[in-house]
Amino acid sequence: xxxxxxxxxxxxxxxxxxxxxxxxxxxxxxxxxxxxxxxxxxxxxxxxxxxxxxxxxxxxxxxxxxxxxxxxxxxxxxxxxxxxxxxxxxxxxxxxxxxxxxxxxxxxxxxxxxxxxxxxxxxxxxxxxxxxxxxxxxxxxxxxxxxxxxxxxxxxxxxxxxxxxxxxxxxxxxxxxxxxxxxxxxxxxxxxxxxxxxxxxxxxxxxxxxxxxxxxxxxxxxxxxxxxxxxxxxxxxxxxxxxxxxxxxxxxxxxxxxxxxxxxxxxxxxxxxxxxxxxxxxxxxxxxxxxxxxxxxxxxxxxxxxxxxxxxxxxxxxxxxxxxxxxxxxxxxxxxxxxxxxxxxxxxxxxxxxxxxxxxxxxxxxxxxxxxxxxxxxxxxxxxxxxxxxxxxxxxxxxxxxxxxxxxxxxxxxxxxxxxxxxxxxxxxxxxxxxxxxxxxxxxxxxx
Amino acid sequence: xxxxxxxxxxxxxxxxxxxxxxxxxxxxxxxxxxxxxxxxxxxxxxxxxxxxxxxxxxxxxxxxxxxxxxxxxxxxxxxxxxxxxxxxxxxxxxxxxxxxxxxxxxxxxxxxxxxxxxxxxxxxxxxxxxxxxxxxxxxxxxxxxxxxxxxxxxxxxxxxxxxxxxxxxxxxxxxxxxxxxxxxxxxxxxxxxxxxxxxxxxxxxxxxxxxxxxxxxxxxxxxxxxxxxxxxxxxxxxxxxxxxxxxxxxxxxxxxxxxxxxxxxxxxxxxxxxxxxxxxxxxxxxxxxxxxxxxxxxxxxxxxxxxxxxxxxxxxxxxxxxxxxxxxxxxxxxxxxxxxxxxxxxxxxxxxxxxxxxxxxxxxxxxxxxxxxxxxxxxxxxxxxxxxxxxxxxxxxxxxxxxxxxxxxxxxxxxxxxxxxxxxxxxxxxxxxxxxxxxxxxxxxxxxxxxxxxxxxxxxxxxxxxxxxxxxxxxxxxxxxxxx
Numbered sequence: 001x002x003x004x005x006x007x008x009x010x011x012x013x014x015x016x017x018x019x020x021x022x023x024x025x026x027x028x029x030x031x032x033x034x035x036x037x038x039x040x041x042x043x044x045x046x047x048x049x050x051x052x053x054x055x056x057x058x059x060x061x062x063x064x065x066x067x068x069x070x071x072x073x074x075x076x077x078x079x080x081x082x083x084x085x086x087x088x089x090x091x092x093x094x095x096x097x098x099x100x101x102x103x104x105x106x107x108x109x110x111x112x113x114x115x116x117x118x119x120x121x122x123x124x125x126x127x128x129x130x131x132x133x134x135x136x137x138x139x140x141x142x143x144x145x146x147x148x149x150x151x152x153x154x155x156x157x158x159x160x161x162x163x164x165x166x167x168x169x170x171x172x173x174x175x176x177x178x179x180x181x182x183x184x185x186x187x188x189x190x191x192x193x194x195x196x197x198x199x200x201x202x203x204x205x206x207x208x209x210x211x212x213x214x215x216x217x218x219x220x221x222x223x224x225x226x227x228x229x230x231x232x233x234x235x236x237x238x239x240x241x242x243x244x245x246x247x248x249x250x251x252x253x254x255x256x257x258x259x260x261x262x263x264x265x266x267x268x269x270x271x272x273x274x275x276x277x278x279x280x281x282x283x284x285x286x287x288x289x290x291x292x293x294x295x296x297x298x299x300x301x302x303x304x305x306x307x308x309x310x311x312x313x314x315x316x317x318x319x320x321x322x323x324x325x326x327x328x329x330x331x332x333x334x335x336x337x338x339x340x341x342x343x344x345x346x347x348x349x350x351x352x353x354x355x356x357x358x359x360x361x362x363x364x365x366x367x368x369x370x371x372x373x374x375x376x377x378x379x380x381x382x383x384x385x386x387x388x389x390x391x392x393x394x395x396x397x398x399x400x401x402x403x404x405x406x407x408x409x410x411x412x413x414x415x416x417x418x419x420x421x422x423x424x425x426x427x428x429x430x431x432x433x434x435x436x437x438x439x440x441x442x443x444x445x446x447x448x
Numbered sequence: 449x450x451x452x453x454x455x456x457x458x459x460x461x462x463x464x465x466x467x468x469x470x471x472x473x474x475x476x477x478x479x480x481x482x483x484x485x486x487x488x489x490x491x492x493x494x495x496x497x498x499x500x501x502x503x504x505x506x507x508x509x510x511x512x513x514x515x516x517x518x519x520x521x522x523x524x525x526x527x528x529x530x531x532x533x534x535x536x537x538x539x540x541x542x543x544x545x546x547x548x549x550x551x552x553x554x555x556x557x558x559x560x561x562x563x564x565x566x567x568x569x570x571x572x573x574x575x576x577x578x579x580x581x582x583x584x585x586x587x588x589x590x591x592x593x594x595x596x597x598x599x600x601x602x603x604x605x606x607x608x609x610x611x612x613x614x615x616x617x618x619x620x621x622x623x624x625x626x627x628x629x630x631x632x633x634x635x636x637x638x639x640x641x642x643x644x645x646x647x648x649x650x651x652x653x654x655x656x657x658x659x660x661x662x663x664x665x666x667x668x669x670x671x672x673x674x675x676x677x678x679x680x681x682x683x684x685x686x687x688x689x690x691x692x693x694x695x696x697x698x699x700x701x702x703x704x705x706x707x708x709x710x711x712x713x714x715x716x717x718x719x720x721x722x723x724x725x726x727x728x729x730x731x732x733x734x735x736x737x738x739x740x741x742x743x744x745x746x747x748x749x750x751x752x753x754x755x756x757x758x759x760x761x762x763x764x765x766x767x768x769x770x771x772x773x774x775x776x777x778x779x780x781x782x783x784x785x786x787x788x789x790x791x792x793x794x795x796x797x798x799x800x801x802x803x804x805x806x807x808x809x810x811x812x813x814x815x816x817x818x819x820x821x822x823x824x825x826x827x828x829x830x831x832x833x834x835x836x837x838x839x840x841x842x843x844x845x846x847x848x849x850x851x852x853x854x855x856x857x858x859x860x861x862x863x864x865x866x867x868x869x870x871x872x873x874x875x876x877x878x879x880x881x882x883x884x885x886x887x888x889x890x891x892x893x894x895x896x897x898x899x900x901x902x903x904x905x906x907x908x909x910x911x912x913x914x915x916x917x918x919x920x921x922x923x924x925x926x927x928x929x930x931x932x
Contacts, residue, residue: 002790002794002797002798003525003526003528003717003790003798003876003877004797004798004801004876004877005877005878005879005880006801006804006805006876006879006880010879010880011801011804013880014804014805014807014808014880015804017808017811017812018804018807018808018810018811018824019811023800023804026800026803026804026807026824027697027800027803028824029665029666029668029824029826030666030694030697030698031668031670031671031698033671034671034698034699034702034703035697035698036696036697036698036796037571037696037698037699037702038792039568039569039695039696039699039792039795040568040792041565041568041569041787041791041792041795042788042791043791044788044789044790044791044792044793044794045788045789045791046789047530047789050530050534050785050788050789051530051533051534053788054534054537054781054785055537056554057539057540057554057555057557057558058537058538058539058540058554059539059554060553060554060557061539061540061543061551061552061553061554061555062550062551062553063539063542063543063551067542070544072544072546072547073546074546075772076544076545076546076773078544080465082495084495084498084499086536087499088498088499088502088503090532091502091503091506092511092512092513092514093506093507093509093510093511093513093514094505094506094509094511094721094722095511095527095719095720095721095722096511096512096513096514096527096719096720097509097510097511097512097720097721097722098517098519098522098524098720098722098723098856099720099722099723099724100509100722100723101519101859102847102851102856102857103913103916104848104851104908104911104912104913104914104915104916105509105510105851105856105908105911106508106509106510106722107449107505107508107509107912107913108504108505108506108507108508108509109505109509109722109723111449111451111505111508112502112505113723114451114927114928114929115451115452115453115929117927117928118451118453118928118929119490121928122488122489122490122928123488123490125484127928128927128928129927129928131723132723132724134580134581134584134725134771135580135771135772135773136772137769137771137772138580138584138771138772165769165772165773166772168768168769169768169769169770169771169772171768172591172741172767172768172769172770173623175768176591176594176623176624176625177623177624177625178625219479219480219482220480220482221480221481221482245484245488246487246488247475247479247483247484248479248482248483248484249482249483249484249485250484253484253485262772269541269542269778270541270542270543270544270545271540271541271543271777271778272540272543272544272545272552272555272773272774272777273545273771273772273773273774273775273777274580274725274771274772274773274774274775274776274777274778274779275580275724275725275776275777275778275779276772276773284925287925287927293723294927295927296921296922296924296925296926296927297921297924297926297927298916298917298918298920298921298924298926299916299917299920300913300914300915300916300917301906301914301915301917302914304913304914306913306916307916308916308918308921310918310921310922310925310927311922311925312922313922315615316583316615316616316618316619317614317615317616317862318615319615319619320615320618320619320628321618321619321621321622321628322622323615323619323622325619325623326583326584326586326587326616326619326620326622326623327581327583327584328581328582328583328615328616329581329582329583329713329720329723329724329725329726330581330723330724330725331580331721331724331725332721332722332723332724332725333719333721333722333723333724333725334721334724334725336722339452340498340502342490343452343462343490343491343493343498343501344462344495344498345462345465345490346460346461346462346490346491346492346493347456347487347488347489347490347491347492348462348492349462349464349465350487350488350490351487351488352465353465355468355475356465356466356468358475358478358479359468359470359472359473359478360468360469360470362473362478363470363471380480381477381478381479381480381482383479398548406544406547406548406551409546413761428465428466431466431469432469432470435470
């Protein structure tokens with residue numbers, strides 16, 4: 001099957017106009033020795049056959065029966081997405097458009113991105129944002145690159161309570177351009193990390209990166225660390241879960257210079273890891289160091305308000321190797337989803353979902369932590385996830401909980417000392433019944 | 449039009465969440481007092497308000513479903529609807545990236561097969577699907593080249609890019625830690641061989657090429673170039689932005705390229721989304737396979753019929769992790785669907801039709817506007833305003849006049865080596881009738897430009913906004929909506 005409309009007469013007409021007799025004449029520039037290779041592809045399918053095949057793949061994926069039985073987080077979260085999100089973002093005027101290079105015929109996407117940037121600024125409390133990054137991890141690196149450019153220093157400081165994948169990314173990216181990524185161990189008491197990071201800090205660092213809530217779900221007020229960073233002429237970069245900012249003190253209120261994070265919890269499906277959405281917000285002072293597309297407000301020749309891609313002198317198509325970043329295509333449609341999602345849940349809903357997460361997660365934490373043979377590893381306030389230690393091997397837990405439940409994420413691959421622990425996440429989709437059923441099954445198994 | 453914040457009405461109801469079903473605890477003590485002072489100023493609207501707002505925005509935007517979109521080097525072909533249906537299947541969308549591997553075997557099998565198919569299409573030995581856009585793929589590819597030289601003890605920190613290259617090429621090479629040097633273009637629109645020769649050397653890491661290049665010209669000396677670069681110890685990087693010209697006609701691997709990135713959102717018909725998400729998979733020749741990013745899908749060494757595939761980090765020479773999880777999986781599903789439906793003959797047909805359509809337009813449009821490097825082109829070609837410049841009509845004016853006539857303009861002012869460039873790529877999915885309509889539009893613009901140049905210079909006239917003041921936007925830097 002093909003989506004090409006050309007019948008033989010059309011092709012003949014075009015070949016005649018070009019002045020050749022055969023399609024091979026059009027490709028005469030390709031060396032004969034490599035022309036018309038065999039690609040070893042399977043035979044073409046009709047749409048009907050393709051859908052059957054996809055169904056087979058789909059059925060090989062095994063899900064817990066109900067989404068409430070998912071207790072997985074670690075940077076991607078299962079949230080309710082209002083039905084109107086897909087209905088709105090599936091408008092082909094949005095999704096079949098390219099990057100808005102021609103503003104007069106792209107005002108829709110440009111205004112939407114401008115509104116998205118505004119929402120990100122309002123959530124984080126900071127001044128400015130861009131049209132989006134690939135995901136939370138790459139946004140985290142781009143924030144570090146901003147700090148390096150701003151401070152003209154090349155060292156970055158963080159501890160191991162930062163999302164392990166983000167730390168891996170920082171190392172892959174940083175290695176190329178010889179950035180010194182300095183990692184220190186996490187603190188058992190979350191708020192002690194302020195002291196441990198401060199002790200390590202000196203004026204050789206471009207930035208401190210902290211995550212709040214951290215990878216273990218722990219909440220800390222990092223205001224003092226912002227002071228320490230600024231005293232050393234460095235920036236404070238905060239990695240945040242946008243849902244937590246329904247209630248938690250904002251990066252701006254803590255004195256952070258840049259906030260980044262994974263935008264997936266704002267209305268994007270889990271999609272086995274992507275497409276997601278990296279968001280980035282900064283103080284006004286750092287705007288011109290920001291990577292990627294930025295939409296700005298202006299007026300047309302009649303003085304009417306309109307939007308354009310702006311501050312393009314930072315970007316690769318003008319600055320080439322001197323650009324702030326190489327990013328051009330980003331995750332615009334995902335940014336649109338995040339904007340639509342937050343608009344639908346509204347100011348009240350944004351706070352409500354945040355409260356539901358923290359209340360239910362703490363209920364789960366208290367319930368599971370009270371079981372004989374299970375304990376909560378870290379004290380102190382937690383947002384939507386927590387680390388649970390169990391007295392029997394984690395390996396066996398997954399078999400014991402069965403196919404109907406995903407009880408958490410194993411931590412052994414990043415934290416050997418937590419090999420007998422799992423990271424448990426709770427959102428508004430996990431009902432009290434789901435949590436109680438989890439607790440019952442865990443108790444039965446641990447007491448066996 | 450108002451921004452959404454200006455439409456907000458205090459306390460207006462929106463989507464509701466269920467009531468809390470556990471006993472409420474004190475928020476201040478749950479958070480340790482780390483609370484935000486004021487609620488985030490998110491708009492308060494009814495669902496219908498929101499639907500109407502975005503419907504109005506959609507009407508102010510234009511995609512391939514609306515009209516001809518000949519944006520050069522962007523391959524704005526039709527995005528088949530079945531791809532959207534495939535990616536929206538709940539079994540794919542509801543999968544958390546941290547599920548145990550046995551739960552994700554369907555998606556993993558699809559991804560693994562897609563890697564194989566892309567190897568066949570490009571002639572490479574192995575692929576990674578992690579990169580989330582073309583530029584991201586470029587950076588991954590250049591990081592692999594860097595690692596290769598590091599392991600082989602070469603101090604090679606210089607990368608060549610033609611002066612016709614995409615801006616992402618030098619930017620990505622710089623982000624991968626290289627010094628970038630430009631290679632000239634000859635009078636045929638190809639890499640200037642003598643210039644290239646003079647820039648080889650034992651500090652050369654490699655060259656980044658697009659073939660066909662951004663002029664729509666096939667680099668006829670590619671085999672010789674590959675020999676020269678390899679001979680001096682460098683590697684060849686293939687920017688796959690223009691792969692739509694050559695599917696089934698020739699393969700980057702056979703041309704001698706060592707690393708390739710593809711743009712699934714161009715060649716493989718996944719929608720561009722108004723600026724992403726796309727995907728930029730990277731393929732490598734066998735000697736570079738060990739450097740691909742992790743994790744990689746591999747066969748489970750333990751005999752487990754429930755879990756034949758696993759993700760492995762066990763590649764000590766890998767450049768490491770490059771994305772949060774496994775890349776833009778939803779985009780990979782769309783591209784996989786497209787490739788399976790077209791099959792080998794369909795892909796070859798797509799490229800043949802794309803190139804034929806481009807040449808048809810080149811000949812016809814060439815009678816109106818001078819073609820830069822006028823020769824048989826591949827999937828795109830570049831023209832300039834020619835005589836119209838004397839009337840003070842520039843490329844930008846022609847682009848804006850096209851908007852009034854209901855087609856999306858071509859890529860303008862690129863490549864940089866052609867002054868006043870207009871780069872036209874029709875793709876294979878536009879009918880001859882549509883191509884002829886476009887030719888008539890260009891005839892009309894030329895005609896009006898000669899007789900009433902002011903009308904063209906002040907276009908567009910029929911759009912929701914007229915020409916926008918870009919200098920003012922950069923100067924005032926208003927990038928968020930103020931508070932009401």
